[in-house]
Amino acid sequence: MRERILLTGGAGFIGSHTYVKLVETGYDVWIVDNFENASEDIPDRLASLVGEAPRIIRCDLRDYDSIKAVLGSAHFDAVVHFAARKSVPESETNPIGYYRSNVVGLVNLIDGMRGAGVRNLVFSSSAAVYGATTNVPIAETTPLAPLNAYAETKRAAEDFIRYVARAHPEMRVGVLRYFNPVGAHPSGVIGEAPAQPPSNLVPVLARVATGQLDELKVFGGDYSTRDGTAIRDYIHVIDLAKGHALSLKALLRDKQSHLVNLGTGRGYSVLEMLEAYGRAVGRNLPYRIVDRRAGDAAVSYADIRQAKQILGFEAEQGLAEMCRSSWRYYSQEVGVDTSGADDPRPIIVEPKTSRLSSALFEPGQGPLSGAIQRDGSGQWSRSARLKTPPGYE
Ligand SMILES: NC(=O)c1ccc[n+]([C@@H]2O[C@H](COP(=O)([O-])OP(=O)(O)OC[C@H]3O[C@@H](n4cnc5c(N)ncnc54)[C@H](O)[C@@H]3O)[C@@H](O)[C@H]2O)c1
Numbered sequence: 001m002r003e004r005i006l007l008t009g010g011a012g013f014i015g016s017h018t019y020v021k022l023v024e025t026g027y028d029v030w031i032v033d034n035f036e037n038a039s040e041d042i043p044d045r046l047a048s049l050v051g052e053a054p055r056i057i058r059c060d061l062r063d064y065d066s067i068k069a070v071l072g073s074a075h076f077d078a079v080v081h082f083a084a085r086k087s088v089p090e091s092e093t094n095p096i097g098y099y100r101s102n103v104v105g106l107v108n109l110i111d112g113m114r115g116a117g118v119r120n121l122v123f124s125s126s127a128a129v130y131g132a133t134t135n136v137p138i139a140e141t142t143p144l145a146p147l148n149a150y151a152e153t154k155r156a157a158e159d160f161i162r163y164v165a166r167a168h169p170e171m172r173v174g175v176l177r178y179f180n181p182v183g184a185h186p187s188g189v190i191g192e193a194p195a196q197p198p199s200n201l202v203p204v205l206a207r208v209a210t211g212q213l214d215e216l217k218v219f220g221g222d223y224s225t226r227d228g229t230a231i232r233d234y235i236h237v238i239d240l241a242k243g244h245a246l247s248l249k250a251l252l253r254d255k256q257s258h259l260v261n262l263g264t265g266r267g268y269s270v271l272e273m274l275e276a277y278g279r280a281v282g283r284n285l286p287y288r289i290v291d292r293r294a295g296d297a298a299v300s301y302a303d304i305r306q307a308k309q310i311l312g313f314e315a316e317q318g319l320a321e322m323c324r325s326s327w328r329y330y331s332q333e334v335g336v337d338t339s340g341a342d343d344p345r346p347i348i349v350e351p352k353t354s355r356l357s358s359a360l361f362e363p364g365q366g367p368l369s370g371a372i373q374r375d376g377s378g379q380w381s382r383s384a385r386l387k388t389p390p391g392y393e
Pocket residue numbers: 008009010011012013014015032033034035036037038059060061062081082083084085086101105124125126127178179180181193200
């Protein structure tokens with residue numbers, strides 16, 4: 001029988017790409033999401049990529065009874081936990097909301113997992129827990145020094161997981177510290193939700209390319225780096241999805257808990273990213289160098305030896321593909337002209353199902369009538385509106 005995996009936040013950016021990878025790997029994958037940062041038509045987008053309607057349960061992890069009901073509704077072999085809020089600036093103005101989503105949500109999830117006898121957890125952590133360390137490449141043993149509320153929630157979550165694993169040794173955990181996830185599925189069908197206010201480089205570059213933003217503000221041009229701008233480790237979301245499949249394999253087959261960085265092990269400067277994105281778009285993008293931002297490290301890239309040793313993980317996708325796939329997805333979503341682009345044409349992935357009906361459930365209820373379909377011209381249409389997720393704030 002296929003192993004069953006629950007993805008929390010599986011309708012989001014990294015979760016949706018991981019969903020596709022895990023289904024392709026042969027798992028029976030279910031998603032829970034409250035849709036606060038996910039597109040309502042994601043069920044049919046995923047169906048078009050994997051050839052079957054995904055099982056998606058609308059559920060908010062801040063509500064213990066809801067997640068408990070989901071975990072009690074079927075046997076799950078493992079949970080991959082993406083559901084969280086991720087904006088650094090927003091976390092500074094709304095720390096209560098961030099702790100409630102990122103820490104309380106995790107406590108509810110693990111409590112529910114324990115009650116249902118689910119023993120394996122993969123957790124989305126972040127290189128943000130390292131703060132502005134100057135020890136590069138950054139190894140997992142680097143002392144943690146989070147510099148904002150978002151990063152603090154990830155450290156608190158990691159600490160909590162460590163205590164749970166110590167108290168309950170039968171639990172196995174994979175903690176994955178992502179560096180800077182970018183790019184999109186090669187089809188252009190899924191990517192990073194365009195509605196989200198961008199606070200990281202690549203979504204900002206996409207908006208500069210469409211004219212939604214006038215220019216890229218480059219924070220600091222006087223770092224001691226090759227061109228004076230800050231250097232980061234960008235990893236393609238397709239590689240990240242592969243990292244989750246390997247993490248699950250380590251937990252389920254090798255029975256091995258682990259904590260690893262997921263990055264490429266190499267860094268690109270802001271100006272190098274700007275140039276690469278401009279190449280994908282087919283023209284130079286405007287930018288202006290402004291003051292450094294407080295708390296930004298000059299150089300940050302991952303020590304990738306542990307991920308390779310424990311998981312056999314190595315990133316494969318290069319910078320050009322990161323930028324091309326990002327632009328393919330984003331330009332399609334906002335409907336801009338891509339003539340002149342390096343690779344303007346989306347790679348059309350024909351839906352493998354003839355009728356793409358979504359399977360959205362409320363915990364304890366039947367499916368919602370939310371069929372969303374792609375018409376003959378390739379446009380996504382919604383035949384019924386889905387319920388608004390319950391608000392907690
Ligand atoms: N994208 C990055 O740059 C990055 C970097 C490091 C770590 N991470 C972590 O990876 C994970 C996934 O990030 P992403 O980029 O895919 O984010 P995302 O916002 O695209 O996806 C998160 C998903 O979780 C859902 N969600 C949020 N709160 C929820 C709740 N209380 N209950 C149920 N669903 C909820 C959202 O609707 C969304 O679909 C997060 O934990 C994030 O902190 C992301």
